[in-house]
Amino acid sequence: MKDELTQDQRSANLKGMGSSRKRVEDVRFTQGKGRYVDDIKLDGMLFGDFVRSPYAHARVTSINTEAAMAIPGVVAVLTAKDLEPLGLHWMPTLAGDKQMVLADGKVLFQGQEVAYVIANDRYAAADGVEAVEVEYEELPVIVDPFEALKSDVVLREDLEGQTEGAHGPRKHHNHIFTWEQGDKEGTEKVLEEADVVAEEMVYYHRTHPCPLETCGCVASMDKVTGKLTLYGTFQAPHAIRTVVSLISGIAEHNIRVVSPDIGGGFGNKVGAYAGYVCSVVASIVTGKPVKWVEDRMENLMTTAFARDYWMQGKIAATKEGKITGLWCHTTADHGGFDACADPTKFPAGFMNICTGSYDIPTAYLAVDGVYTNKAPGGVSYRCSFRVTEAAYFIERMIEVLAIKLNMDAAELRRINFIKSDQFPYQSALGWEYDSGDYHRAWDQALNAVGYKQLREEQAQRIEEFKAGKTRKLIGIGLTHFTEIVGAGPVKNCDILGLGMFDSCEIRIHPTGSAIARLGTISQGQGHATTFAQIIASEIGLPADDITLEEGDTDTAPYGLGTYGSRSTPVAGAATAMAARKIRAKAQMIAAYLLEVHDDDVEWDVDRFSVKGAPERFKTMKEIAFAAYNQAIPGLEPGLEAVSYYDPPNMTYPFGAYICVMEIDVDTGEHEIRSFYALDDCGTRINPMIIDGQVHGGCTEGYAIAMGQEIAYDEMGNCKSATLMDFFLPTAWETPTYTTDFTVTPSPHHPIGAKGVGESPNVGSVPCFSNAVHDAFRPFGLVQSHMPHDHWRIWKIAKDLGLHS
């Protein structure tokens, strides 16, 4: 058979790795044909809705459901009393703590679930919620974690007297754990002997992932078959199935969990929430499907806050600026229950990546987790387990040190970067960085923005400002971040005892098309597009001929799901490995068909050809058909493979971001003049999708740095529970981003990819924040807490005496 196409043309036809392939998901999404949880409609379906506590800390003295039950359409009202005989009035959290499903005697945060009303439709359910009468007796409220550690008030009475928690000793009745990493004494010694030590409290405020679709589920118990189907907005459907089985006692094979299309996750949809448990119970009790979808206020007030880390830092250096040591003590506000979503052995996630991109010989980190009267959660809002906090901490400390040394912060970074020949690099806090070339990225970034000229312009602007010719300052925000993603090696990463591997199963059909199923679940990342590209490049079938499925635990192989930028590093690796198993079998089939030895054929884009005789070949399509119609001695029929991939290490994407911001000293308003984002995520699978991820992640970072927060008053009232108060930027104020890249493949990943989804959130928050600080650096500002909304920036200017 003669092939008219060149190798390059054949390769391009596959739309494999490196191609900006258009997304296959978009055909249905652009027509409104996505299928999200709230689109699911089952026969006889009921609706659940919560009665929630208006108080942040109170005893529940009585619950009267009589009036609610009298409302037409209300079917039942569940309280903790109803769940107690089933042992479901409390549930285990992902962090080794337990959490009330429905208020058991008291409430610990505003918005806590008190009763669950089940009704024929959502309006009747809302009527029922209004009619449930709950009496509360108010208790003293603690919203400050430092106060909590001093207070006599016991928040968690259920834990009273327990001096040991899931992560070691508890020092106080409101204390959860202490987590220590690194060399305490060595670091203290370095600090004592250092030429220079800069010290600062860096606060990363509480915020919320706030995906546009809120959390929800539909539980459907089939009493005839005994099978429970649970549709939901789950970022980890397989883990949810196991958890549901463990806490409900329903055998795991009798549970089917389905994550349909998910309208954004960003960490919000990792956790297990009271709504899921109550809906399952309600479906079992009523024998009907029950839907629960939280509204926006419930979402912002109760499911999955992020951050809330008070990070006290000390950084030591020589007078020339070489960093010699880093010390960090973090007070972590976990709210009323410890429901953080971290791997079991990491109660503060990967906060110990806080040495960042720098070669810091000695370091020490301690984190104290604390209970307060705030919502539980502590998820990774588009980051890999507290990496954002770590990156913000080190990137602020570098700036603080630069001020102390009176040095340019870009130069200070440069002289402290880990050098490319130091990889794999062992960090002082225990990680092995896989690969990087930070100097190259940094130089490329500084050149691209014209860093030197920007500093000259800034200096000139300061002169003009001092001369009264302008009221606007320029801030140049710098960041070089290193992420740690792709959790993770099973040897040290698990959630509830489930190892954090991931999986892919590929089945080739006789006509040479394929279906692949993965243990992950897309929430907008475009898995159906990109994972097909990996397979296309590995086995030479066009990506357009490969269907991808995720999220149905009855059909997909077991995996730990999508969060922490782990899909490409872990499931992407499983995909490549499964494809390689198929290719290995295809090689044997090709050799048989070509009547040569297995070793005498070689892979060529989409075919195996005889070595030295490229005109003799069998395409993958031909091989696929042969796998189903030929009796090949020594080979089973069919062509499929599965891979469960346990990564040998995490991956370490990095990036260099530079923001130029104009700040109006009199109004506190800002304007982002430019934002440059260079990302190195290793091998690039789909550049179009990478750019999209960077735009989106930077916009989330912009929101967090410049205005978004979950704020409480001293009574524990959540002051930012609607989109009126919780800042989500619109198209109007969102900056335009310039993206760039370098490629430093991961040496241990089958295709060298590192993951990119979360890098822009991790990198852009310190970049925006550093720009604000940089604008005021000449006037003496060292540290000011985020979010930098107009009022807070105005306040900085006022406190520095810049208002006449």
Add this chain to the structure above:
Amino acid sequence: MSKMHVKLNVNGQEVEGLAEPRTLLIHFLRENLNITGPHIGCETSHCGACTVDLNGKSVKSCTVFVAQANGSDVTTVEGLTNDDGSLGVIQEMFREHHGLQCGFCTPGMITRAHRLLQEKPNPTEEEVRFGMAGNLCRCTGYQNIVKAILASADMMNAQKEAAE
């Protein structure tokens, strides 16, 4: 609660049904008519996921009672697909320029963009950004949405010219 009779023209089809006076247009569309393109993201008029076209104006259907829409013409994203089932211009440009990720805001975005381009067939980037500010997206950072809408304007104008 007693129900009232409502009648609408949705995407060119006459439809009718019974609804409580307090029923929101978004719930009537989604639950009574199974038109699930418009989504619910906030129920307070901020996010725009529920945007539909009501008598030639963009409205957020989470804060309109279906009773208020009685007798009206409603267009949702489902009504913007070409008659032959292929993607309409704006839908196609969103796909072409990667103007969507999770897809949850997309129906509202496209429906709003449709009205914006009726009002301003040659918008500047600034006008697009201002005109789309009632629709929130958490995934894309808007950059490619803006690009998609500007490209849609060009394509629609070229089609108009070709037809003349």
